[in-house]
Amino acid sequence: MKSLCIKLLLPFFMLLPSVPAFADDLLVFAKESPDALVKRVTDEVLEIVRQDKEIQSGNTKKILELVEAKVFPHFDFDHMTALAVGRDWSRATPEQKKRLADEFHILLVRTYSNALTAYRDQGIRYRALKLAPEDTETLVRTEILQPGSKPIALNYSLEKHDDGWKVFDVAVAGVSLVGNYRDAFSTEVRANGIDGLLKMLVDKNKQLEASQK
């Protein structure tokens, strides 16, 4: 109840002159923290999407390139593909693994780009992160703000790598993106094996490419 009182009183405190927020600039980390990474990349990409006339008028190729260049260097596709394929991943040959990860990568670029264009006008809020120095996995919580509804939770799961933190799953409103694909993938593997799954991904990517020039 205490925090509720604070919230009700907050508008009065807001009338006080605000202290310049330069604390962030003074802190220089050798490596970017996972929440700072998510915020920087999201802000950077949304800024471009909101300003670029070609992207706004539906230039799919341009937004795909943007996601590929700015967002996806921070994603770990092998990890994501392994999670999405589930138990059957260990049965795949290295060659199959590589091709699966490549096709899944293409599919995710499109999914991510579609989400970005669909929600570009919405505000994003970043939740504070508690991270212990020894943590190698973490969840960065953000929220998509929308008028008249509860903000949609958009959470990134990240893992620590030698060259910085990498995303291996994204959950929208509590539903995991990788988990969403897992059902479809395992059904296909059961019916037609790893090669069947590979074909399903290739076909889906071709179909999306044809429909979204």
Add this chain to the structure above:
Amino acid sequence: MKRFFCVICVALGLSGCAATGTHPDDPYEGFNRAMFSINEGLDTVVKPVAEGYETLTPLPIRVVIGNFFGNIGDVWISVNNFLQGKVEAGFSDIGRVLVNSTFGFCGIFDFASEMGLEKHSEDFGQTLGVWGVDSGPYLFWPVIGPRTARDTFGWGVDFAVDPVRRIRHDNATRNTLIGVRTLEGRARLLQAEKVLDSASFDKYNTIRNLYLNGRAAAIKDED
């Protein structure tokens, strides 16, 4: 409640599609898929109207419309928060309604959120879930779409207490409000649909997955 479930069972029995699914939560998959395609058919009419509404309505107006209905919804959300034992959230929702109905000009501005009084999303189905009622089988209904048996009942209660439907003396106002609210609701799904297209191999399966996982997350307030 028992009688309600009987009605559902009879309806499913009559459709002649008993236990067709392979998904453990979706025993009536045959029936559900039939209803799903009926809905997709209905949507070929509704979707273009929602798209027209989206194109013609400037963003600030849509914000106002969203806030207005959000404010009305906060009353029932507050009740559900109290029923779930979330007293602080319940009082926060009351605060939201008070602030937004006055300073927010009948709810068209959401000052409460600016003040840090978070908007919540609760309904009676979630309350039943918090009370430990099992979700029951997954069902796909014409018009209203996916609901588990529990959430179908919850939806019935939400529908019965809906303040907008209770406007008795002015049919024109009531029907306009219901119409605009429905259109705004459908228009909001347009964005999600664009993503769904690339995120799904079988739209029916993906919607089921999103619905079941999304509801489970909502009951635990992880959404």
